[in-house]
Amino acid sequence: VSVSGSRRYLALCGGVGGAKLAQGLAQVLAPEELTIAVNVGDDFTHLGLPICPDLDTVLYTLAGLAHAEQGWGRGDESWAVHAELGRLGGPDWFALGDRDIALHLRRRQLLDEGLSLSAVMRELAARLGVAHAIVPISDAPVRTCVVTDVGRLAFQDYFVARRAEPVVRAVEFDGAAQAELAPGVQAALADPDLAGVILCPSNPYLSIAPMLAVPGLRPALTACEVPVIAVSPIVGGQAIKGPAAKIMRELGVEPQANVIAELYRDFVDRVLVDTRDAALVAKDARCLVAPTVMRTAADRQVLAAACLSLIEQLSGCAPPGP
C-alpha cells in the first residue's frame, strides 16, 4: 500500500448528486490526484448542438457556475435565445440558457475541428478555470434508451419531455458495445498510483449503468486491487433527486440503500449509506454509515473526506465477503 503523496483516485459520476461529491473530492485532492469519469448516456443533439448534460453539470459545479437549486444549467444565466426560439416556432421542451448555448456552440466547433470529446472537455474546463480532469467515460457516443410501457424512448424524451413518468421495463445503451473507455479513464485505471475508485451517488440505472456498459470498465473494477466504494443515492427509501427509487420499484427492486451493494456486488467493496439508514448496516456487512446528503458546500467536502478515509482503511485489507 502506497503511503506517499502520489495516491490517485478515480470517481465515476452522473449528474447533480455525483457532481456534488466530485466537487467535494476536487476540494480535498490536487488536480493530479483525481480523475472524474462522467456518464455520456444522457448526451444528445438538440438544435444541432451537442448537449452533454452530465459532463456540463460536473463542469459547471466544479467551476462554481452551477445553478444552486435547479439541478441543471448555470446560476448566472439569461434566456434571450430560448425566448426567441419560442417565437420562431422552435421546440420549448428542452430549455438552454444563453451562456450554456455558448458552451455547446464552442463544443460543436471544437468537435468539428476534429478534437475528441475528452480534448474538448479539457479545453472548456481550462477556460472555466477547472484544473481537475473531467473525462467522458467514452469519446464515442453511448446513448441511453429507456424501454417503457409507452415504448422505447430516447433518454431525454423519457427524462425531460415525459418527466420520467413512463414505467421503466429495461434500460439499454445504444453504441456502448462499440465504444471504448476514453484514454483518460484507461490511464486512471492502469495508474500504479491508483488508490481507490469512488462511485458517486448517481442513479445506478441511468448514470452508472451506461458507464458500466462500456466494454472494459466492469472487468477492470472487478479485477481492481484497490478499494472500490460507492455512495448510495438512495436515502430513507427515496432518491435524493431524480427517478432512481421509482425505477427500482418499477423493476421489482425494493428501493433501499443497500440495493446499491447488490447491484455492484461483483466489484464494490463497501457502500456508504446515510446516517438515517444506519439500521441497514446490521443487515448488510458491506454497508457503512456516513452523512451522504450534501446540502452545503461543507457537506460535500465532509463526504469526500469520508470516502477517502474509508478507502484508506480498506487499503491493504482483504476484500470483504458479501
Added chain:
Amino acid sequence: VSVSGSRRYLALCGGVGGAKLAQGLAQVLAPEELTIAVNVGDDFTHLGLPICPDLDTVLYTLAGLAHAEQGWGRGDESWAVHAELGRLGGPDWFALGDRDIALHLRRRQLLDEGLSLSAVMRELAARLGVAHAIVPISDAPVRTCVVTDVGRLAFQDYFVARRAEPVVRAVEFDGAAQAELAPGVQAALADPDLAGVILCPSNPYLSIAPMLAVPGLRPALTACEVPVIAVSPIVGGQAIKGPAAKIMRELGVEPQANVIAELYRDFVDRVLVDTRDAALVAKDARCLVAPTVMRTAADRQVLAAACLSLIEQLSGCAPPGP
C-alpha cells in the same frame, strides 16, 4: 400589357441597400404582388450555424427588427452568447447576437428536418409577421469567393475578417454552376402577370453577380418581355455603403452610376441614378433620375413608387437601345 390589379413584380436584392428598397416595395405592394429574390453568396456556416446575411437582413428589415445604423443584425439584441463564447476561446471575428442565434438555430433545425432554404425562410418570415415572399435565389449553396492580392478568400473572410481591405482581382461563385433558381424565383419569372423586374441598389459584384451566376437567371432577364430596371448603388462616385466603388476601381472601372447600365447592358432597360448624378443622364440615355438615397422610411416608399412608375411608363414601349 395588363392593366388589371394582378400586376406582379420581382425584386433582386442583396443586403442593406437592397433590403431598404425591398421594404419600400413591400409597403406599396400586396404580398401576392411581390417576390423578393435574395443573394445567398454571402451565406456560410459559422459555429455549425447556417448564416444567411442577406436573407436575414431583408427579413429583419421587413419585420421592422433590423438595427437602424449597423447594417446587419437586429436592433433589439443582446450579446450573452457572444460574450461567453469569447470567454470559452471561441472566434470573435463574426459577432452574432442572442436573438439572431435563435434564428440560425431554428434554421439549422428546419434544414435538418429536410426543408429547403426557401421553405425555411417562409416559416421564419411567417413567424416574424412578414407576409411578402423572401426567396433565396437558389436553394443549393452558392458561395462567393474573392480572388485578391492576398489570395482567394471566402466571402466572409474577405468582407468581415479582413474588412474588404484586400485588392480584388476577380469574384467567383462556387456552386453556382450546379445550382438552380429556387422554385419561387422560377415561378415569378414565368408568371404571366409579371409586370417588371427591379434590381435593387446592391453591390453589382458581391450581391447581384452571384445571383446572375445561377444558370437561367441572366437568360430569363434578357428574354424578359416586361421592363427590367435597376437602381444604382453608386451615388456621386461612391457606394452608399460597402466596397462597391472600391472594387470598381480595383477592377479598372470608373465608379459612376451609369456603370450599372453597362454591367447589366444585356437585360436592363433603365437605371435610376440619384438626383446628384443628374448630369449622367445627358451622357447615357439608359439613365433616369430619382432620389435613390434612402435615409428615412418615407424615402424607401418614394423610391419604390418611382420604380413602379418607371416600369409602368416602360410597359408596352419598345426597349430602348443603348
